[in-house]
Amino acid sequence: MSTNKSFSTETAERYSRALYEVVKESNEINKVENDLNNFLITLNSSFEIQNFIKDPSQSLNQQYKVIGTISDKLSFSKNLKNFFFLLIKKRRIFFTKKIIESFIKLCSKKRGELKGSLISSKELSKSELDDLSKDLSKSVGSNLKLNYKVDKELIGGLKLQLGSFMIDTSIKNKLKRYKQVLIEN
Numbered sequence: 001m002s003t004n005k006s007f008s009t010e011t012a013e014r015y016s017r018a019l020y021e022v023v024k025e026s027n028e029i030n031k032v033e034n035d036l037n038n039f040l041i042t043l044n045s046s047f048e049i050q051n052f053i054k055d056p057s058q059s060l061n062q063q064y065k066v067i068g069t070i071s072d073k074l075s076f077s078k079n080l081k082n083f084f085f086l087l088i089k090k091r092r093i094f095f096t097k098k099i100i101e102s103f104i105k106l107c108s109k110k111r112g113e114l115k116g117s118l119i120s121s122k123e124l125s126k127s128e129l130d131d132l133s134k135d136l137s138k139s140v141g142s143n144l145k146l147n148y149k150v151d152k153e154l155i156g157g158l159k160l161q162l163g164s165f166m167i168d169t170s171i172k173n174k175l176k177r178y179k180q181v182l183i184e185n
Helices: 007-025 029-045 047-054 060-073 078-089 093-110 126-140 171-184
Strands: 113-120 143-150 158-162 165-168
Touching (some): 007 029, 007 093, 029 047, 029 078, 029 093, 047 093, 078 093, 093 113, 113 126
Antiparallel strands (some): 158 165
């Protein structure tokens, strides 16, 4: 493994790969991915759950009880519920958020999807985003999922990032380049 990764990142990736293999064998990948997306939304919206998961002073019994209740409320599969219990037993429950994010990335990668970031100076309609995503997907030869944001400071244009590849057609960037050329001359 890469020496640039932190212990928590490597651990999260190992656990997410293990979960992926288990749910793949039982044909539950889509359900578990949806369940984890729902849990991530719940986790991100509740400081109480975040604090509970990060708190190392919680007893194992209390953690089993709370995670069991959450699993039942969100209708987790038996494999996913057991996975969370394993994290509690191994004292790795505080890695939950990183493991979930790693699992979702792994599922996306296995489907051949690419993730990209799109920033525009004005709000784009749903149809414009869909058309842009389809055109870019054809260009790169893979299904593309865009994380879309609006940045009013761009003045005009777009910024697109796919991995380490960046296209910046914003007026802000063009003005910055002109400024640099004027300084150099």
